Amino acid sequence: MRLQEDLADELSATGARGVIIDITGVEIVDSFIGRMLTTIGSVSRLFDAETVIVGMRPAVAITLTELGLSLNGVRTAMNAEKGLEILNGRS
Amino acid sequence: MMDVGGTKGRMAAYLRDHHDKVVGRWSDLVVAGVRGRISRAEVRRELEDLYSLVVRVISDADEHARGELRAALDELSRARARDGFSPRETALGVFSLKEAVYELVADSAEMVPEYLLLSRMIDDLGLLTVEAYSAARETIISDQAAAMMELSTPVVRLWDGIIAVPLVGTLDSARTQLVMEKLLDTLVATGADHAVIDITGVATVDTEVAQHLLKTVGAARLLGADCTISGIRPQVAQTIVSLGIEFGDVATKATLADALALALSRAGLKVVPALWSGCRSPRSGKRCSSRFRSTCRTTASCGYRRTWPTSFLPPARAG
Numbered sequence: 001m002r003l004q005e006d007l008a009d010e011l012s013a014t015g016a017r018g019v020i021i022d023i024t025g026v027e028i029v030d031s032f033i034g035r036m037l038t039t040i041g042s043v044s045r046l047f048d049a050e051t052v053i054v055g056m057r058p059a060v061a062i063t064l065t066e067l068g069l070s071l072n073g074v075r076t077a078m079n080a081e082k083g084l085e086i087l088n089g090r091s
Numbered sequence: 092m093m094d095v096g097g098t099k100g101r102m103a104a105y106l107r108d109h110h111d112k113v114v115g116r117w118s119d120l121v122v123a124g125v126r127g128r129i130s131r132a133e134v135r136r137e138l139e140d141l142y143s144l145v146v147r148v149i150s151d152a153d154e155h156a157r158g159e160l161r162a163a164l165d166e167l168s169r170a171r172a173r174d175g176f177s178p179r180e181t182a183l184g185v186f187s188l189k190e191a192v193y194e195l196v197a198d199s200a201e202m203v204p205e206y207l208l209l210s211r212m213i214d215d216l217g218l219l220t221v222e223a224y225s226a227a228r229e230t231i232i233s234d235q236a237a238a239m240m241e242l243s244t245p246v247v248r249l250w251d252g253i254i255a256v257p258l259v260g261t262l263d264s265a266r267t268q269l270v271m272e273k274l275l276d277t278l279v280a281t282g283a284d285h286a287v288i289d290i291t292g293v294a295t296v297d298t299e300v301a302q303h304l305l306k307t308v309g310a311a312r313l314l315g316a317d318c319t320i321s322g323i324r325p326q327v328a329q330t331i332v333s334l335g336i337e338f339g340d341v342a343t344k345a346t347l348a349d350a351l352a353l354a355l356s357r358a359g360l361k362v363v364p365a366l367w368s369g370c371r372s373p374r375s376g377k378r379c380s381s382r383f384r385s386t387c388r389t390t391a392s393c394g395y396r397r398t399w400p401t402s403f404l405p406p407a408r409a410g
Binding site: 053054056057058060061062064065066070071075076077078079082083 | 268271272275278279282284309310311313314316
Protein backbone atom coordinates (compact mmCIF):
# COMPACT_ATOMS: atom_id res chain seq x y z
CA MET A 1 0.00 0.00 0.00
CA ARG A 2 2.84 2.28 0.95
CA LEU A 3 4.58 1.46 -2.34
CA GLN A 4 1.46 2.32 -4.32
CA GLU A 5 1.10 5.73 -2.69
CA ASP A 6 4.80 6.61 -2.95
CA LEU A 7 4.84 5.54 -6.57
CA ALA A 8 1.81 7.67 -7.44
CA ASP A 9 3.38 10.72 -5.71
CA GLU A 10 6.67 10.19 -7.49
CA LEU A 11 5.04 9.71 -10.88
CA SER A 12 3.03 12.92 -10.59
CA ALA A 13 6.09 14.82 -9.34
CA THR A 14 8.58 13.67 -11.98
CA GLY A 15 6.35 12.79 -14.90
CA ALA A 16 8.27 9.57 -15.41
CA ARG A 17 7.32 7.55 -18.49
CA GLY A 18 8.14 4.11 -17.18
CA VAL A 19 8.17 2.06 -14.00
CA ILE A 20 10.35 -0.99 -13.47
CA ILE A 21 9.52 -3.22 -10.52
CA ASP A 22 12.25 -5.72 -9.75
CA ILE A 23 10.84 -8.67 -7.81
CA THR A 24 13.97 -10.85 -7.87
CA GLY A 25 13.91 -10.92 -4.09
CA VAL A 26 10.29 -12.01 -3.86
CA GLU A 27 10.06 -15.71 -3.20
CA ILE A 28 6.46 -16.12 -2.11
CA VAL A 29 3.42 -14.35 -3.50
CA ASP A 30 -0.27 -14.43 -2.71
CA SER A 31 -3.31 -13.12 -4.51
CA PHE A 32 -2.95 -9.78 -2.70
CA ILE A 33 0.50 -9.14 -4.14
CA GLY A 34 -0.71 -10.23 -7.55
CA ARG A 35 -3.57 -7.78 -7.44
CA MET A 36 -1.32 -5.05 -6.06
CA LEU A 37 0.99 -5.40 -9.07
CA THR A 38 -1.98 -5.06 -11.43
CA THR A 39 -3.18 -2.01 -9.50
CA ILE A 40 0.23 -0.38 -9.75
CA GLY A 41 0.08 -0.98 -13.51
CA SER A 42 -3.32 0.69 -13.74
CA VAL A 43 -2.28 3.64 -11.57
CA SER A 44 0.89 4.16 -13.62
CA ARG A 45 -1.10 4.08 -16.82
CA LEU A 46 -3.15 7.01 -15.53
CA PHE A 47 0.11 8.97 -15.48
CA ASP A 48 0.92 7.67 -18.99
CA ALA A 49 3.72 5.49 -17.66
CA GLU A 50 4.22 1.84 -18.52
CA THR A 51 4.98 -0.73 -15.85
CA VAL A 52 7.45 -3.55 -16.43
CA ILE A 53 7.90 -6.28 -13.85
CA VAL A 54 11.32 -7.86 -14.04
CA GLY A 55 13.18 -10.75 -12.45
CA MET A 56 10.23 -12.94 -11.54
CA ARG A 57 11.23 -16.32 -10.15
CA PRO A 58 9.84 -19.52 -11.69
CA ALA A 59 8.08 -20.49 -8.45
CA VAL A 60 6.40 -17.11 -8.29
CA ALA A 61 5.25 -17.38 -11.90
CA ILE A 62 3.79 -20.84 -11.24
CA THR A 63 1.97 -19.61 -8.15
CA LEU A 64 0.48 -16.64 -9.96
CA THR A 65 -0.65 -18.88 -12.82
CA GLU A 66 -2.23 -21.36 -10.43
CA LEU A 67 -4.03 -18.44 -8.77
CA GLY A 68 -5.35 -17.50 -12.20
CA LEU A 69 -3.67 -14.11 -12.24
CA SER A 70 -2.13 -13.20 -15.58
CA LEU A 71 -1.18 -9.59 -14.65
CA ASN A 72 -3.08 -7.94 -17.49
CA GLY A 73 -1.89 -4.48 -18.38
CA VAL A 74 1.58 -5.07 -17.00
CA ARG A 75 4.58 -5.98 -19.13
CA THR A 76 7.13 -8.50 -17.90
CA ALA A 77 10.80 -9.01 -18.71
CA MET A 78 13.61 -11.33 -17.72
CA ASN A 79 15.84 -8.71 -16.14
CA ALA A 80 16.10 -4.98 -15.62
CA GLU A 81 18.13 -4.60 -18.80
CA LYS A 82 15.45 -6.14 -20.96
CA GLY A 83 12.84 -4.15 -19.06
CA LEU A 84 14.61 -0.93 -19.98
CA GLU A 85 14.75 -2.09 -23.60
CA ILE A 86 10.97 -2.48 -23.59
CA LEU A 87 10.48 0.98 -22.14
CA ASN A 88 12.97 2.55 -24.55
CA GLY A 89 11.41 0.83 -27.52
CA ARG A 90 8.10 2.38 -26.58
CA SER A 91 9.17 5.97 -26.18
CA MET B 92 0.10 -82.90 22.98
CA MET B 93 2.76 -82.93 20.32
CA ASP B 94 6.35 -82.79 21.40
CA VAL B 95 7.31 -79.69 19.39
CA GLY B 96 10.90 -79.42 20.53
CA GLY B 97 11.57 -83.10 19.78
CA THR B 98 9.84 -82.91 16.42
CA LYS B 99 11.96 -79.96 15.42
CA GLY B 100 15.12 -81.67 16.55
CA ARG B 101 14.30 -84.83 14.67
CA MET B 102 13.44 -82.92 11.47
CA ALA B 103 16.68 -80.93 11.72
CA ALA B 104 18.68 -84.12 12.21
CA TYR B 105 16.89 -85.80 9.33
CA LEU B 106 17.56 -82.84 7.01
CA ARG B 107 21.19 -82.76 8.07
CA ASP B 108 21.60 -86.47 7.40
CA HIS B 109 19.98 -86.34 3.97
CA HIS B 110 21.63 -83.08 2.96
CA ASP B 111 23.01 -84.20 -0.39
CA LYS B 112 19.93 -86.10 -1.50
CA VAL B 113 17.47 -83.32 -0.64
CA VAL B 114 19.54 -80.48 -2.04
CA GLY B 115 20.22 -82.46 -5.20
CA ARG B 116 16.54 -83.21 -5.80
CA TRP B 117 15.58 -79.64 -4.88
CA SER B 118 18.07 -78.25 -7.39
CA ASP B 119 16.68 -80.56 -10.08
CA LEU B 120 13.16 -79.32 -9.46
CA VAL B 121 14.18 -75.65 -9.46
CA VAL B 122 16.32 -76.00 -12.58
CA ALA B 123 13.38 -77.62 -14.37
CA GLY B 124 11.18 -74.75 -13.17
CA VAL B 125 13.40 -71.92 -14.42
CA ARG B 126 13.83 -73.63 -17.81
CA GLY B 127 17.56 -73.14 -18.19
CA ARG B 128 17.73 -69.44 -17.42
CA ILE B 129 20.06 -70.06 -14.48
CA SER B 130 22.84 -72.62 -14.50
CA ARG B 131 22.57 -75.69 -12.30
CA ALA B 132 25.74 -74.81 -10.42
CA GLU B 133 24.38 -71.40 -9.55
CA VAL B 134 21.03 -72.80 -8.39
CA ARG B 135 22.84 -75.39 -6.35
CA ARG B 136 24.96 -72.73 -4.64
CA GLU B 137 21.94 -70.58 -3.79
CA LEU B 138 19.99 -73.54 -2.47
CA GLU B 139 22.91 -74.84 -0.37
CA ASP B 140 22.90 -71.51 1.47
CA LEU B 141 19.14 -71.52 1.93
CA TYR B 142 19.15 -75.15 3.02
CA SER B 143 21.72 -74.65 5.73
CA LEU B 144 19.74 -71.65 6.99
CA VAL B 145 16.51 -73.68 7.01
CA VAL B 146 18.23 -76.42 9.02
CA ARG B 147 19.55 -73.86 11.48
CA VAL B 148 16.10 -72.31 11.92
CA ILE B 149 14.45 -75.69 12.49
CA SER B 150 17.04 -76.85 14.97
CA ASP B 151 16.65 -73.56 16.92
CA ALA B 152 20.45 -73.36 17.02
CA ASP B 153 20.61 -69.60 17.25
CA GLU B 154 18.21 -66.67 17.14
CA HIS B 155 19.91 -64.94 14.19
CA ALA B 156 19.11 -67.78 11.80
CA ARG B 157 15.50 -66.68 11.26
CA GLY B 158 16.52 -63.12 10.32
CA GLU B 159 19.30 -64.37 8.08
CA LEU B 160 16.92 -66.71 6.28
CA ARG B 161 14.46 -63.88 5.68
CA ALA B 162 17.24 -61.64 4.36
CA ALA B 163 18.57 -64.38 2.07
CA LEU B 164 15.08 -65.06 0.67
CA ASP B 165 14.49 -61.35 0.25
CA GLU B 166 17.70 -61.00 -1.73
CA LEU B 167 16.91 -64.05 -3.87
CA SER B 168 13.39 -62.80 -4.69
CA ARG B 169 14.70 -59.37 -5.60
CA ALA B 170 17.27 -60.90 -7.95
CA ARG B 171 14.56 -63.03 -9.56
CA ALA B 172 12.27 -60.01 -9.96
CA ARG B 173 15.07 -58.03 -11.61
CA ASP B 174 15.86 -60.91 -13.98
CA GLY B 175 12.25 -61.00 -15.10
CA PHE B 176 11.05 -64.26 -13.54
CA SER B 177 7.34 -64.62 -12.78
CA PRO B 178 6.20 -64.69 -9.13
CA ARG B 179 5.08 -68.28 -9.69
CA GLU B 180 8.58 -69.35 -10.71
CA THR B 181 10.09 -67.50 -7.78
CA ALA B 182 7.77 -69.04 -5.19
CA LEU B 183 8.03 -72.50 -6.74
CA GLY B 184 11.74 -72.36 -6.02
CA VAL B 185 10.89 -72.45 -2.32
CA PHE B 186 7.91 -74.77 -2.47
CA SER B 187 9.80 -77.46 -4.34
CA LEU B 188 11.84 -78.08 -1.18
CA LYS B 189 8.63 -79.53 0.23
CA GLU B 190 8.34 -81.88 -2.70
CA ALA B 191 11.99 -82.90 -2.46
CA VAL B 192 11.59 -83.81 1.21
CA TYR B 193 8.21 -85.46 0.67
CA GLU B 194 9.65 -87.84 -1.89
CA LEU B 195 12.14 -89.01 0.74
CA VAL B 196 9.79 -89.35 3.72
CA ALA B 197 6.77 -90.63 1.76
CA ASP B 198 7.39 -94.23 2.81
CA SER B 199 8.06 -93.68 6.51
CA ALA B 200 4.81 -93.05 8.42
CA GLU B 201 6.60 -91.94 11.60
CA MET B 202 7.95 -88.79 9.88
CA VAL B 203 4.48 -87.24 9.35
CA PRO B 204 4.54 -84.67 12.23
CA GLU B 205 8.05 -83.65 11.26
CA TYR B 206 7.07 -83.26 7.64
CA LEU B 207 4.00 -81.16 8.56
CA LEU B 208 6.19 -78.85 10.64
CA LEU B 209 8.59 -78.32 7.76
CA SER B 210 5.68 -77.88 5.36
CA ARG B 211 4.15 -75.10 7.49
CA MET B 212 7.46 -73.33 7.68
CA ILE B 213 8.02 -73.53 3.93
CA ASP B 214 4.53 -72.13 3.31
CA ASP B 215 5.49 -69.10 5.36
CA LEU B 216 8.74 -68.73 3.45
CA GLY B 217 6.89 -69.02 0.14
CA LEU B 218 4.57 -66.17 1.10
CA LEU B 219 7.59 -64.14 2.12
CA THR B 220 9.14 -64.69 -1.32
CA VAL B 221 6.03 -63.47 -3.07
CA GLU B 222 5.90 -60.40 -0.85
CA ALA B 223 9.56 -59.56 -1.48
CA TYR B 224 9.08 -60.22 -5.17
CA SER B 225 6.19 -57.80 -5.53
CA ALA B 226 7.96 -55.16 -3.44
CA ALA B 227 10.98 -55.42 -5.75
CA ARG B 228 8.73 -55.17 -8.82
CA GLU B 229 7.07 -52.06 -7.45
CA THR B 230 10.45 -50.45 -6.88
CA ILE B 231 11.46 -51.26 -10.44
CA ILE B 232 8.22 -49.79 -11.81
CA SER B 233 8.47 -46.57 -9.83
CA ASP B 234 12.15 -46.18 -10.82
CA GLN B 235 11.21 -46.60 -14.45
CA ALA B 236 8.37 -44.11 -14.16
CA ALA B 237 10.75 -41.56 -12.64
CA ALA B 238 13.34 -42.21 -15.34
CA MET B 239 10.72 -41.83 -18.03
CA MET B 240 9.54 -38.58 -16.47
CA GLU B 241 13.11 -37.29 -16.60
CA LEU B 242 13.63 -38.45 -20.17
CA SER B 243 10.36 -37.13 -21.42
CA THR B 244 10.97 -33.48 -20.66
CA PRO B 245 14.16 -32.24 -22.24
CA VAL B 246 14.55 -28.51 -22.73
CA VAL B 247 16.75 -27.76 -25.71
CA ARG B 248 18.37 -24.55 -26.83
CA LEU B 249 17.51 -23.79 -30.46
CA TRP B 250 19.32 -20.50 -30.74
CA ASP B 251 20.81 -17.88 -28.54
CA GLY B 252 17.79 -16.76 -26.55
CA ILE B 253 15.41 -19.33 -28.03
CA ILE B 254 14.64 -22.59 -26.26
CA ALA B 255 12.27 -25.44 -27.11
CA VAL B 256 10.48 -28.21 -25.23
CA PRO B 257 9.57 -31.17 -27.44
CA LEU B 258 6.72 -32.97 -25.71
CA VAL B 259 6.10 -36.66 -26.42
CA GLY B 260 3.35 -38.83 -25.06
CA THR B 261 0.43 -37.84 -22.90
CA LEU B 262 0.24 -34.72 -20.80
CA ASP B 263 -1.15 -34.98 -17.30
CA SER B 264 -0.97 -32.51 -14.47
CA ALA B 265 2.15 -34.08 -12.91
CA ARG B 266 4.04 -33.88 -16.19
CA THR B 267 2.82 -30.40 -16.99
CA GLN B 268 4.07 -29.29 -13.62
CA LEU B 269 7.49 -30.80 -14.36
CA VAL B 270 7.61 -29.33 -17.87
CA MET B 271 6.57 -25.94 -16.54
CA GLU B 272 9.20 -25.95 -13.81
CA LYS B 273 11.96 -27.09 -16.16
CA LEU B 274 10.99 -24.60 -18.84
CA LEU B 275 10.86 -21.68 -16.41
CA ASP B 276 14.13 -22.68 -14.75
CA THR B 277 15.84 -22.89 -18.13
CA LEU B 278 14.38 -19.54 -19.18
CA VAL B 279 15.80 -17.92 -16.07
CA ALA B 280 19.13 -19.77 -16.24
CA THR B 281 19.80 -18.97 -19.89
CA GLY B 282 18.08 -15.61 -19.98
CA ALA B 283 16.22 -16.74 -23.10
CA ASP B 284 13.17 -14.72 -24.00
CA HIS B 285 11.59 -17.00 -26.58
CA ALA B 286 10.24 -20.45 -25.86
CA VAL B 287 8.68 -22.97 -28.22
CA ILE B 288 6.51 -25.81 -26.93
CA ASP B 289 6.45 -28.49 -29.60
CA ILE B 290 3.53 -30.92 -29.27
CA THR B 291 4.22 -33.02 -32.37
CA GLY B 292 4.52 -36.09 -30.15
CA VAL B 293 1.34 -35.45 -28.18
CA ALA B 294 -1.25 -37.83 -29.54
CA THR B 295 -4.40 -36.22 -28.23
CA VAL B 296 -5.25 -32.77 -26.99
CA ASP B 297 -8.35 -32.44 -24.85
CA THR B 298 -9.59 -29.55 -22.75
CA GLU B 299 -7.40 -30.60 -19.84
CA VAL B 300 -4.21 -30.78 -21.90
CA ALA B 301 -5.01 -27.43 -23.52
CA GLN B 302 -5.56 -25.98 -20.06
CA HIS B 303 -2.12 -27.27 -18.99
CA LEU B 304 -0.46 -25.82 -22.10
CA LEU B 305 -2.06 -22.43 -21.58
CA LYS B 306 -0.94 -22.42 -17.97
CA THR B 307 2.65 -23.08 -19.04
CA VAL B 308 2.49 -20.33 -21.64
CA GLY B 309 1.00 -17.95 -19.07
CA ALA B 310 3.75 -18.67 -16.56
CA ALA B 311 6.46 -18.16 -19.21
CA ARG B 312 4.87 -14.84 -20.12
CA LEU B 313 5.00 -13.70 -16.52
CA LEU B 314 8.75 -14.16 -16.70
CA GLY B 315 8.80 -11.93 -19.75
CA ALA B 316 9.28 -14.66 -22.37
CA ASP B 317 7.33 -15.12 -25.58
CA CYS B 318 5.85 -18.57 -25.93
CA THR B 319 4.84 -20.32 -29.15
CA ILE B 320 3.06 -23.65 -29.47
CA SER B 321 4.12 -25.67 -32.51
CA GLY B 322 3.58 -29.07 -34.05
CA ILE B 323 -0.20 -29.06 -34.04
CA ARG B 324 -1.23 -31.92 -36.27
CA PRO B 325 -4.30 -31.78 -38.53
CA GLN B 326 -6.35 -34.16 -36.37
CA VAL B 327 -5.35 -32.29 -33.24
CA ALA B 328 -6.37 -29.01 -34.83
CA GLN B 329 -9.76 -30.53 -35.70
CA THR B 330 -10.23 -31.71 -32.12
CA ILE B 331 -9.22 -28.36 -30.66
CA VAL B 332 -11.73 -26.53 -32.84
CA SER B 333 -14.56 -28.98 -32.26
CA LEU B 334 -13.98 -28.86 -28.49
CA GLY B 335 -14.20 -25.09 -28.68
CA ILE B 336 -10.81 -24.56 -27.04
CA GLU B 337 -9.56 -20.99 -27.39
CA PHE B 338 -5.82 -20.47 -27.45
CA GLY B 339 -6.46 -16.75 -27.27
CA ASP B 340 -3.47 -14.66 -28.29
CA VAL B 341 -1.00 -17.52 -27.91
CA ALA B 342 0.91 -17.93 -31.16
CA THR B 343 0.51 -21.40 -32.70
CA LYS B 344 2.46 -22.78 -35.64
CA ALA B 345 2.22 -25.95 -37.69
CA THR B 346 5.86 -26.98 -37.39
CA LEU B 347 8.81 -26.36 -35.16
CA ALA B 348 10.58 -24.73 -38.12
CA ASP B 349 7.78 -22.16 -38.44
CA ALA B 350 7.94 -21.46 -34.72
CA LEU B 351 11.72 -21.00 -34.90
CA ALA B 352 11.30 -18.61 -37.84
CA LEU B 353 8.75 -16.62 -35.84
CA ALA B 354 10.99 -16.52 -32.76
CA LEU B 355 13.96 -15.43 -34.90
CA SER B 356 11.98 -12.64 -36.50
CA ARG B 357 10.72 -11.50 -33.10
CA ALA B 358 14.30 -11.45 -31.89
CA GLY B 359 15.15 -9.33 -34.93
CA LEU B 360 17.29 -12.03 -36.55
CA LYS B 361 17.35 -13.12 -40.17
CA VAL B 362 18.82 -16.27 -41.72
CA VAL B 363 20.89 -15.64 -44.85
CA PRO B 364 23.18 -17.92 -46.88
CA ALA B 365 26.70 -17.73 -45.55
CA LEU B 366 28.20 -16.99 -48.93
CA TRP B 367 26.47 -15.61 -51.95
CA SER B 368 29.29 -16.04 -54.39
CA GLY B 369 27.75 -19.14 -55.91
CA CYS B 370 27.39 -17.60 -59.31
CA ARG B 371 29.77 -18.34 -62.17
CA SER B 372 30.15 -16.64 -65.46
CA PRO B 373 29.07 -19.03 -68.21
CA ARG B 374 31.92 -17.77 -70.40
CA SER B 375 35.00 -17.36 -68.15
CA GLY B 376 33.86 -19.60 -65.28
CA LYS B 377 34.82 -16.79 -62.92
CA ARG B 378 33.03 -16.59 -59.61
CA CYS B 379 30.92 -13.63 -58.66
CA SER B 380 32.98 -11.86 -56.05
CA SER B 381 30.23 -10.70 -53.71
CA ARG B 382 29.77 -12.43 -50.36
CA PHE B 383 26.21 -11.34 -49.70
CA ARG B 384 23.07 -11.37 -51.63
CA SER B 385 22.63 -7.66 -51.26
CA THR B 386 25.92 -7.01 -53.04
CA CYS B 387 25.62 -9.75 -55.64
CA ARG B 388 25.82 -8.40 -59.14
CA THR B 389 24.05 -11.43 -60.55
CA THR B 390 21.04 -9.96 -62.17
CA ALA B 391 19.29 -10.84 -65.37
CA SER B 392 21.79 -8.67 -67.20
CA CYS B 393 25.11 -9.45 -65.52
CA GLY B 394 25.91 -12.55 -67.50
CA TYR B 395 26.79 -14.64 -64.46
CA ARG B 396 24.70 -17.74 -63.88
CA ARG B 397 23.61 -19.08 -60.53
CA THR B 398 25.06 -22.46 -59.70
CA TRP B 399 23.88 -22.31 -56.12
CA PRO B 400 21.74 -25.33 -55.26
CA THR B 401 18.16 -24.21 -55.61
CA SER B 402 17.33 -25.40 -52.12
CA PHE B 403 19.82 -22.84 -50.81
CA LEU B 404 18.24 -19.99 -52.64
CA PRO B 405 16.16 -17.58 -50.69
CA PRO B 406 12.57 -17.09 -51.83
CA ALA B 407 12.05 -15.44 -55.18
CA ARG B 408 13.89 -12.18 -55.46
CA ALA B 409 11.09 -9.75 -54.82
CA GLY B 410 11.50 -6.38 -56.55
